[in-house]
Amino acid sequence: MASNQPSDGVDPQVLIEEKSYVKIITMNRPRQLNALSANMVSQLLKSFIAYEEDANVKLVILKGKGRAFCAGGDVSAVANDVTNGHWKFGANFFRKEFTLNYILATYPKSQVSILNGIVMGGGAGVSIHGKFRVATENSVFAMPETALGLFPDIGASYFLSRLPGFFGEFVGLTGARLDGAEMLACGLATHFVSSSTLPLLEEALFKVDTSDPVVVNSIIEKFSQRVPLKQRSAFLRFNQKLFGGPTSKSKLKLAHFEWIVSTGASPKDQSKKFCMHLSEKAGCKVLISASSESSECAAMSCEEKSAKISLRALLVDKDKNPKWEPSKLELISNEMVDRYFTKVDDEEWEDLKLPRRPTPTISAMSKL
Template sequence: MATKKWMDSENEQVLVEQHNCARTIVLNRPRQLNALSFKMVSRLLQLFLEFEEDSKAKLLIMKGKGRAFSAGGDVSAAAHLATEGHWSFAAKFFQVEYTLNYVMATYSKPQVSLLDGIVMGGGAGASMHGRFRVVTENTVFAMPETALGLFPDVGASHFLSRLPGFFGEYVGLTGVRLSGADLLACGLATHFVPSMKIPLLEEALHVADTSDPLVVNAIILKLSERIPLKDSSPYHRLDIINKCFSKRSVEEIMSALEEETLKGVNEWLSVTIESLKKASPLSLKLCLRLIREGRLQSIDQCLSREYRVVSHIMKSEHSSDFFEGCRAILFDKDRNPKWNPSKLELVSEEMVDDYLTKVNDEEWKDLELLPRPRATASSISKL
């Protein structure tokens, strides 16, 4: 089997291997749990565009080195850029990252993401938009941004809004951690393959001389297994999630959850309510608005709106919650952020509206996403 490593240095944050007609992209910041740096998202975008034009490259495989696929975007670096340089430097990171997400969501060749470990935030953006998302017993997924004063971005308003019922609102608002089995049940994953069989799957994909998704699917299915949900899985609570998280506002969602405690307090309810209480009130309202409206929007529309929101956040026009969240969670690590506004009722709908408007700055412009052949494709692929 012809194998060629294009880059194999610990100093390289993205490694590329050529296996016949397959190209394997390895995220290579294991000490940082493969958190996506500006250098990484720029290189990934370059590679995806190059491989799309390369007739010899028929299949892309993505994985992470170490115990994570990717624990997210390097938000601490973005925070430093915005505070020590200029806010537009941080916005540039998100511009490139969202463009990468869009290319992945509209890609003309199969992308197989091997999610054998931690997948959070930006890591979800680098995998959920691809056609095949393979999980294992080691997979841990979350979109924890509301606890950081940010919001589930990287196209999450598209892929979370398309989950069954109101499970997407639950996942986005609470930052709950999901297992591989949970992801398979709700549709965020396409296949479950035991971790010990991942090398066998890679070998089978390396010799596949095809871009036909049906053929790729058949290859993965040969090593796939059915995995039962644990009794503690939140997906077993879809009925109560639909009942509570379908409410019109975050305040009403909180009230509905607290009403459920009158019937008897359980661990799931307590953890869910506590997660919402700890999160940034502004982030919660931005998250709910984006997911609700994302149901009726295309992937490029979702990413464009998310870019407006994140640009306002980096500019710190109305609130500094993101920088306070970084201080409390990532820098000082006292885990005691002082949110402003401090309560849900202090976050008006007009304030949320402002985050969806264009940024009034001569250095800023809307996210420009060029039309692509698969631009109407859904990030939650159905075969």
């Protein structure tokens, strides 16, 4: 049985199907690579809350239509709101999105995300926090926020800071792209399944009549496989030995430029991602603070402040020529960074307050 079907000739942005005790949610903006709109975030949040209370729902499957799972939040709309003086519209979008991320990170029922395509930014927020993340040979993961003048939000500081060997810090600060094998190796994905086998996996999952993660895991394991990393894999090259020790920050910078050389990108273009704007230092602060916290809650409340950082060059002007101010990393003071972590000076604004959850927090990086 399917719901959310169009009644006016316009395709809905979220499709929902029901198979016995299983709900299948499909993000349906393929031309926009399933970028999360305010409408989509609202529908997803409403659905997950409803399914949590529904005893007839044992499992939720989330996937995307087309060649992307979800390429992130529709932050170009947020940028336009900020440009037009309506910063609260964008801030409220992030507020609802972060609440959705937190709901998923503390969800009592099993959730399986089928990551058969692009998984970036906000797309990671609606998947990596879930219990099961199935990558394929088509998966492409990245956190590209620093290139946009932002820093990784959506609870990413929690799961990135818990990847092995400071690899998460590298991924978060450089926007490096990972394939499905790398996602599995570092723990962003829990399983790897060939895209040609996905229909069989889904058919098997449709028969689930329990929320027991052990049962769900055993089903996925029947279709999963171990895949070798490519010789030039970022995960192999930027390992714990490279990042370990007191000089890890300088080594991280060196590793970034090695990545540039390996991909053939121009250091002049790519260095903007890492060395020339405020979001790099702000991102460092978020990742460092989140690595010492015991729950997603602290990371989420910290990242809610990121809604105050505006962006233009890549999303609005599309000239890919951002004018960073200050223009150099060494010109950025700690006081300038701290400004983005202070309360909003507006009597009508309230900081994000995450809902009380009846279930214990479940780490996205926990093991079965």
